[in-house]
Amino acid sequence: MSERLLTVNDLNVRYGKVEALYGASLSVDRGTIVSVIGPNGAGKSTLLNAVMGVLPSRGIIEFCGNNMGNVSIERRVAQGLCLVPETRELFSQMSVEDNLELGAFTRYRRGDKGIRATLDSVFKLFPRLEQRRSQMAGSLSGGERQMLALGRALMCQPTLLMLDEPSLGLAPLIVKEILNNISSLRSTGVSILLIEQNARAALQISDYGYVLENGEIALEGPSRELANNPRVIESYLGIGGVEAKIEC
Amino acid sequence: MDFQTLLILAQDAVTNSAIYALLALSLILVFGVTRVIFVAQGEFVSYGALTLASLQMGVMPGTVWLLLMLAGIAAVMETFRLLTSGAGQELPRSLATVLVPPLVIAGLVKVCTPLHLPLGWQVLLTMLIVMPMGPLLYRVAFRPLADATVLVLLIAAVAVHFVLVGLGLLFFGAEGVRTPPFSDAQFQFGFLSVSGQSLWVYVASSVFIALLAWFFNKTLYGKALRAVAFNRNGARLVGISPHLAGTFSFALASAIGCLSGVLIGPVTTLYYDSGFLIGLKGFVGAIVGGMASYPLAAFGALIVGFSESFSSFWLSGYKDVVVFTMIIPVLLWRSLSTVHYEEEE
Numbered sequence: 001m002s003e004r005l006l007t008v009n010d011l012n013v014r015y016g017k018v019e020a021l022y023g024a025s026l027s028v029d030r031g032t033i034v035s036v037i038g039p040n041g042a043g044k045s046t047l048l049n050a051v052m053g054v055l056p057s058r059g060i061i062e063f064c065g066n067n068m069g070n071v072s073i074e075r076r077v078a079q080g081l082c083l084v085p086e087t088r089e090l091f092s093q094m095s096v097e098d099n100l101e102l103g104a105f106t107r108y109r110r111g112d113k114g115i116r117a118t119l120d121s122v123f124k125l126f127p128r129l130e131q132r133r134s135q136m137a138g139s140l141s142g143g144e145r146q147m148l149a150l151g152r153a154l155m156c157q158p159t160l161l162m163l164d165e166p167s168l169g170l171a172p173l174i175v176k177e178i179l180n181n182i183s184s185l186r187s188t189g190v191s192i193l194l195i196e197q198n199a200r201a202a203l204q205i206s207d208y209g210y211v212l213e214n215g216e217i218a219l220e221g222p223s224r225e226l227a228n229n230p231r232v233i234e235s236y237l238g239i240g241g242v243e244a245k246i247e248c
Numbered sequence: 249m250d251f252q253t254l255l256i257l258a259q260d261a262v263t264n265s266a267i268y269a270l271l272a273l274s275l276i277l278v279f280g281v282t283r284v285i286f287v288a289q290g291e292f293v294s295y296g297a298l299t300l301a302s303l304q305m306g307v308m309p310g311t312v313w314l315l316l317m318l319a320g321i322a323a324v325m326e327t328f329r330l331l332t333s334g335a336g337q338e339l340p341r342s343l344a345t346v347l348v349p350p351l352v353i354a355g356l357v358k359v360c361t362p363l364h365l366p367l368g369w370q371v372l373l374t375m376l377i378v379m380p381m382g383p384l385l386y387r388v389a390f391r392p393l394a395d396a397t398v399l400v401l402l403i404a405a406v407a408v409h410f411v412l413v414g415l416g417l418l419f420f421g422a423e424g425v426r427t428p429p430f431s432d433a434q435f436q437f438g439f440l441s442v443s444g445q446s447l448w449v450y451v452a453s454s455v456f457i458a459l460l461a462w463f464f465n466k467t468l469y470g471k472a473l474r475a476v477a478f479n480r481n482g483a484r485l486v487g488i489s490p491h492l493a494g495t496f497s498f499a500l501a502s503a504i505g506c507l508s509g510v511l512i513g514p515v516t517t518l519y520y521d522s523g524f525l526i527g528l529k530g531f532v533g534a535i536v537g538g539m540a541s542y543p544l545a546a547f548g549a550l551i552v553g554f555s556e557s558f559s560s561f562w563l564s565g566y567k568d569v570v571v572f573t574m575i576i577p578v579l580l581w582r583s584l585s586t587v588h589y590e591e592e593e
Contacts (some may be wrong), residue, residue, distance in 0.1 A: 052485070077487035089482030091475045101468060102475050106487035108468050152486065181455050 002029040011059035020046045021215045033192040035202035044195040052083040052243035078106040088149040092138030103155030122151040143174035143217045162193045163241030199236035255440045257557045265553025266453035267508045271530025272545040274504040280477025281497040284401045288409040290527020292505025297513035300374045301425035310419025312511035319350035382496040382502025416520035427513035449511045
């Protein structure tokens with residue numbers, strides 16, 4: 001039986017009087033990719049932001065067996081929980097290399113000596129970043145910015161990497177490259193919680209999936225089963241359903 | 249105006265500009281990292297000079313009591329925060345961090361004050377007393393308001409300024425002081441005679457600015473501070489605590505202010521409230537830099553120094569009016585040439 005990494009139980013988030021997430025429960029096991037799909041405004045980003053501590057929430061969030069209730073964002077990062085938000089949140093006026101080095105800030109504070117080796121492995125995964133290492137992050141293309149956001153998150157050697165819409169606004173070829181990169185991360189031992197509007201792609205690279213609708217978990221199951229669910233096909237996969245595969 | 253007068257005015261201008269540049273850099277750093285327009289920055293200048301003067305007279309400076317008072321308030325606030333957030337196990341470490349350094353410094357000052365130590369040691373003691381006030385002020389006055397708007401933070405900064413000026417009057421009285429120079433040497437360069445103290449100001453300011461440039465560009469902690477200034481949310485997501493960055497930027501602000509006071513103490517008579525005007529001139533330099541660019545702020549500080557020096561020759565009664573009026577065309581130019589965004593409430 002695989003080890004439970006993240007447990008979210010009965011999570012509620014409000015924006016003022018509006019309830020954005022209610023009673024959401026999910027879990028992520030070590031070494032797996034879990035996807036959360038759903039329409040716009042379903043509460044997917046809210047879910048990740050609440051797990052990261054960016055938004056205040058009610059409910060239980062346990063990471064590696066520890067309650068994250070009063071834990072600050074910085075400590076969550078130090079414990080191996082990393083979020084790549086939809087907005088990337090890069091340091092645009094700093095170089096690619098500086099952005100990546102800052103990704104390892106918590107490791108640097110701990111006196112970790114392996115930061116240079118991680119930087120090399122990130123450059124191996126994203127060779128384009130190495131070519132642009134002295135370039136300002138703000139001058140990168142959309143795809144390169146997404147690679148940098150992923151690379152920066154990998155620099156902190158996360159145990160669980162949470163990705164919010166990594167394919168958003170990218171050209172199809174770049175989406176394919178990014179999704180291949182995400183899929184290849186599984187072999188490095190990083191677990192991934194993936195939020196994606198591109199439901200087909202998300203279900204193809206993940207092991208388990210959740211469908212979030214109107215702030216609630218409406219469906220869940222192994223990704224292959226979800227991809228064959230008539231409701232999922234009708235609402236999220238459209239014509240072709242599970243047969244219309246993307247090349248990953 | 250003859251050539252010799254021109255050189256003397258230029259020399260004055262460069263001396264003052266060096267100090268304004270340091271203060272402008274510090275204002276930009278604090279604003280970038282914490283969004284606080286730190287009006288009270290100048291108080292560290294007068295506290296630095298007046299604390300050094302007290303030590304030289306063999307009197308225990310009143311700023312030591314302020315340091316202990318701030319540490320006490322910060323300790324109470326930390327205790328309340330940790331107990332209410334259920335993190336009581338962190339209390340001993342947190343209290344030790346807040347209380348032990350000020351107590352050790354106070355003890356050291358008590359022992360050293362009657363000894364009439366050499367000037368270098370007195371300067372070090374002055375820095376030890378004034379520098380920790382920055383982080384403690386941040387903890388007491390600004391950290392609880394970390395998520396407030398820039399306007400609220402500015403109001404808090406103005407309040408801190410008034411409190412520090414009032415306490416300055418209480419600790420040091422209304423008399424001005426001029427500390428003895430670091431060096432009595434005079435150097436002759438052609439027509440120009442440069443005092444050893446002016447050289448101290450140039451060298452110390454240049455070295456400090458070079459050290460800051462190295463720190464911000466070459467060390468990960470410096471880059472982390474810049475990262476917080478550029479993108480607070482992004483910085484948190486890589487594990488950089490905005491509170492830690494705020495504490496550090498205020499420590500740098502108090503160190504820069506104190507160093508400036510110690511350097512100009514022998515050149516100009518400083519009163520308990522002189523720091524405000526000096527800080528405001530640094531602020532004009534920072535405004536020229538758009539509160540964001542360090543090189544432009546240093547350039548702005550040069551403009552401030554030169555206009556102050558030359559207007560004191562031609563329009564001595566209006567020299568401050570000239571300096572502060574400069575801010576109007578700069579603001580006009582900036583407001584016409586930059587895109588405006590509403591601050592998120």
